[in-house]
Amino acid sequence: MNDPIRIGIIGYGNLGRGVELSVAQNEDMRLCGVFTRRAPESLAILTPDVPVYHIDRLEEMTGDFDVMILCGGSATDLPLQTPRYAALYNVVDSFDTHAKIPAHFDAVDGAAKKGGKVAVISVGWDPGLFSINRLYGNAILPCGEDYTFWGKGVSQGHSDAIRRIEGVETAKQYTVPVQEAIESVRRGEAPALTTREKHKRECFVVAKEGADKERIREQIVTMPNYFADYDTTVHFIDRETFDKEHGGMAHGGFVIRSGRTGKNSETGHVIEYSLRLGSNPEFTASVLVAYARAAYKLSKEGQSGCKTAFDIAPAYLSPKSGVQLRKELL
Amino acid sequence: MNDPIRIGIIGYGNLGRGVELSVAQNEDMRLCGVFTRRAPESLAILTPDVPVYHIDRLEEMTGDFDVMILCGGSATDLPLQTPRYAALYNVVDSFDTHAKIPAHFDAVDGAAKKGGKVAVISVGWDPGLFSINRLYGNAILPCGEDYTFWGKGVSQGHSDAIRRIEGVETAKQYTVPVQEAIESVRRGEAPALTTREKHKRECFVVAKEGADKERIREQIVTMPNYFADYDTTVHFIDRETFDKEHGGMAHGGFVIRSGRTGKNSETGHVIEYSLRLGSNPEFTASVLVAYARAAYKLSKEGQSGCKTAFDIAPAYLSPKSGVQLRKELL
Numbered sequence A, B: 001m002n003d004p005i006r007i008g009i010i011g012y013g014n015l016g017r018g019v020e021l022s023v024a025q026n027e028d029m030r031l032c033g034v035f036t037r038r039a040p041e042s043l044a045i046l047t048p049d050v051p052v053y054h055i056d057r058l059e060e061m062t063g064d065f066d067v068m069i070l071c072g073g074s075a076t077d078l079p080l081q082t083p084r085y086a087a088l089y090n091v092v093d094s095f096d097t098h099a100k101i102p103a104h105f106d107a108v109d110g111a112a113k114k115g116g117k118v119a120v121i122s123v124g125w126d127p128g129l130f131s132i133n134r135l136y137g138n139a140i141l142p143c144g145e146d147y148t149f150w151g152k153g154v155s156q157g158h159s160d161a162i163r164r165i166e167g168v169e170t171a172k173q174y175t176v177p178v179q180e181a182i183e184s185v186r187r188g189e190a191p192a193l194t195t196r197e198k199h200k201r202e203c204f205v206v207a208k209e210g211a212d213k214e215r216i217r218e219q220i221v222t223m224p225n226y227f228a229d230y231d232t233t234v235h236f237i238d239r240e241t242f243d244k245e246h247g248g249m250a251h252g253g254f255v256i257r258s259g260r261t262g263k264n265s266e267t268g269h270v271i272e273y274s275l276r277l278g279s280n281p282e283f284t285a286s287v288l289v290a291y292a293r294a295a296y297k298l299s300k301e302g303q304s305g306c307k308t309a310f311d312i313a314p315a316y317l318s319p320k321s322g323v324q325l326r327k328e329l330l
Helices: A014-024 A055-060 A078-086 A098-115 A129-140 A156-163 A179-186 A213-221 A239-245 A280-300 A322-328 B014-024 B055-060 B078-086 B098-115 B129-140 B156-163 B179-186 B213-221 B239-245 B280-300 B322-328
Strands: A005-010 A029-036 A052-054 A067-070 A090-092 A118-120 A144-150 A168-177 A199-207 A231-236 A251-261 A267-277 A305-307 B005-010 B029-036 B052-054 B067-070 B090-092 B118-120 B144-150 B168-177 B199-207 B231-236 B251-261 B267-277 B305-307
Touching: A005 A014, A005 A280, A014 A029, A014 A280, A014 B251, A029 A055, A029 A280, A052 A055, A067 A078, A067 A280, A078 A090, A078 A098, A090 A280, A098 A118, A098 A305, A098 B322, A118 A280, A129 A144, A129 A251, A129 A267, A129 B129, A129 B280, A144 A168, A144 A179, A156 A168, A156 A199, A168 A179, A168 A239, A179 A251, A179 A267, A199 A213, A199 A239, A213 A231, A251 B014, A251 B280, A267 A280, A267 B280, A280 B129, A280 B251, A280 B267, A322 B098, B005 B014, B005 B280, B014 B029, B014 B280, B029 B055, B029 B280, B052 B055, B067 B078, B067 B280, B078 B090, B078 B098, B090 B280, B098 B118, B098 B305, B118 B280, B129 B144, B129 B251, B129 B267, B144 B168, B144 B179, B156 B168, B156 B199, B168 B179, B168 B239, B179 B251, B179 B267, B199 B213, B199 B239, B213 B231, B267 B280
Parallel strands: A005 A029, A005 A067, A029 A052, A067 A090, A090 A118, A118 A305, A199 A231, B005 B029, B005 B067, B029 B052, B067 B090, B090 B118, B118 B305, B199 B231
Antiparallel strands: A144 A251, A168 A199, A251 A267, A267 B267, B144 B251, B168 B199, B251 B267
């Protein structure tokens, strides 16, 4: 048995805790430290005997870890942290602001190449597993249409947008795929779908005492970009119900490629990839951990620079050898 | 625009015709020849102006093709052809006898390395896309169960087994997944399923005149390995109905990974990959063609030897650049 892969976690929120749990499921890895911006002694982590360090100590511990898994947010943490730490460690992140991925890639690639490290960015399920399935679907059925549906699950960005409205105490927004649309796509009908026809938005809002609920509702459903283009339902509930029923982190979604082959495009095919996730952060963490193994193996081969899920052969994610994989899973 | 990838087809049955159709859908490729064991002049192919050669001419045309796609059968053609031609050309095959893949890999790897060529074996949907999904599912959710369901679709091997029974004129056998089993797996119940609980077998048989149908039925349903462990239904039909209703080549199936995360395995997740294929050979051909592109790119990079779908990063399958892929599909 080889030495286990020494994993570090940077940032200990829901995602960091998920990574901690996932590493414990993988025998070829060991969690060797958690890094935080908080006072380290204030942090109680789940795994006994694993040290917690202040994030400032990262510069001096480069010999003690094989891969750092970055568990901060895409808005402000990762754009700074991933390039910074990619110069020092092999790193993996779940950067998920789709429009900013090209710029993030370039920044991280430069840093990782300078440091001779491997950086894997934007892994998770979307971007990540959904992206891979879009790519395979497009490459195999070049004449066809892509469909991505999300949910049912909480959208953090939309929940935040509601919470910024005056009179709102707290809120959760669920993105719900429209079942009729999915069924039509599955039947190979390749429908042209508007935004409204693909997803519905369902909002659970706790209003502050005395707030004008009708005004809040109106502000939500007419909000540009976030809600105006969707059929949006707003439910006002009390704090107790909110805390009891809306703490879950389930999510999921579907990537469907509908394509045609044949001399006259007479043959239809449908490829569907779907996820039903009990916990969005725990599943995303499990994807990060599998790609941490890939980063380690690629680095051992002497590679460096930034990679996405597109650039990494499936075998790198597995602890098994090529011989085992061909025998057991091919 | 780069020069198109020059593709050759070896073997012109259903699969070879599927490859021909698929190459026509891909702008970065051109079909440059079809090789056959038959008399070349007896073969009418679909694409105008593409030459048909006798298979014996392969030895002398190594400069004229970038990738050969082998479209023979796994029983007797590919075990000989793939190692032989992997020494001369970059090749792709759909070898699908799961138990013999390790030996096939070794034979092809030796030949391809000697010739400095890239050989991609066992691509299609199972082995192939289903294998990749088993691997990703296992790597991401190490604590879990795998489920593969096939169908509804024709099993060539089972149809052949029925046709060997005395008194049978012709027959088609459909493998049908048991819907209740799939639903239980989808709900995350991780059931332990017997062979009988996963698939049913449905047979459509044309009996010769005067044959004892009850004896044929009995011989089918009690046949070891093929039918004895399944709930099997046998329908006797006339030749006209057979020809009209059972010429289709639709197929499909499901790969499901059901796994758990959390401190006490309290969180369930289900990853499902499914295919609904209008034509098994046309879809398999489309997968072969995407991997032909990968073989070409890997060879251009100076790689050689045998690869499976496990060893090839998704980006190699696409005609798009890394920059385009990150922008459009990530």
